[in-house]
Amino acid sequence: MKAARNLVQMLQPQAITSPDDLLRAGLIPPDHLGAVVEASATLPVSITAHIAGMIDPASSNDAIAKQFVPSALENNRQAEELTDPIGDIPHSPVAGIVHRYPDRVLLTPVLTCPVYCRFCFRREAVGDGLLTASKLNTALDYIRNHTEIWEVILSGGDPLIMSPRRLTQIIDALDEIDHVAVIRIHTRVPVVDPERITETLITALKRTTPVFIVLHCNHADELVAEAEKAISRLVDKGFPLLSQSVLLKGINDDPESLTALMKKLVRSRVKPYYLHHGDKAQGTSHFRTTLAAGRAIVSTLRGRLSGLCQPTYMLDIPGGHGKVPAADDYLRATDDSNWIVTDWQGNTHKYHD
């Protein structure tokens, strides 16, 4: 963890990277320090200066603080919670690769993030810095040797915390592999450290191979003017932007918060893609809704939001079995050719094939 903290401090010297920093910034009271030290032993603390500036220390209901400031609740681990909740490890043939589906792989060249989200599903893995050059080469060789791989998803960690020079090397290497048709980058950087989206970084990403960017954003309050400008810089340069959000208890688990978030994303030219049900990562039960509650909330979005603003509510099956849509089913078969269809107001209609 110490190495990870040093890397974050080197990359963003103003960041809050320790329980003592949180105390000095007035983001935790002194009597919480011991519990926060315990929580940060598993998942380090990191809050960018940009995000710290958005937190209201006087509010106990701040949607930003709840995502990034550790709490004693993280020390409550439930029996059903897992160290590898979505089963990355059994699908990792070499370091830095997760190969769960035949046509796509996850490439994780960096495990450092500019912020550490307290609900992170990779909380046991993130914080360990960069993949070594030789491990990165082995991971790239794996992609080169598996011609069935059509899409490479750069994740981590946050790939956009890497220097433009290292990103260039990785994107160049992927661009040269004929069977890799699409590169996808999962990142939180445009909303947590928007100044990092510079022309130099954008140049590092632009290649012949299409690069899709999936922005992790959970609350409309994250989309302040600086974040919107960073997103615009990417969209204006031709990168398709999608979003992924996590359904988080007490942060966005109500129709109003999700409606505001999805509309603000679309206004920023980001297409809502996935709304993830909370994974069973250790010490995160205070963030998880039940599936029934999640389905009920998501079903209200059909009448509130246009199709453009609809995310797909997804469950990652614990153990590494992949993702499935988790929303309510609007169609129910009554026999081989008859269906009951439920509309957005909850009214039912018969449909005959």
Ligand code: SF4
């Ligand atoms: S940015 Fe992603 S990988 Fe990093 S802590 Fe947040 S959820 Fe985890």
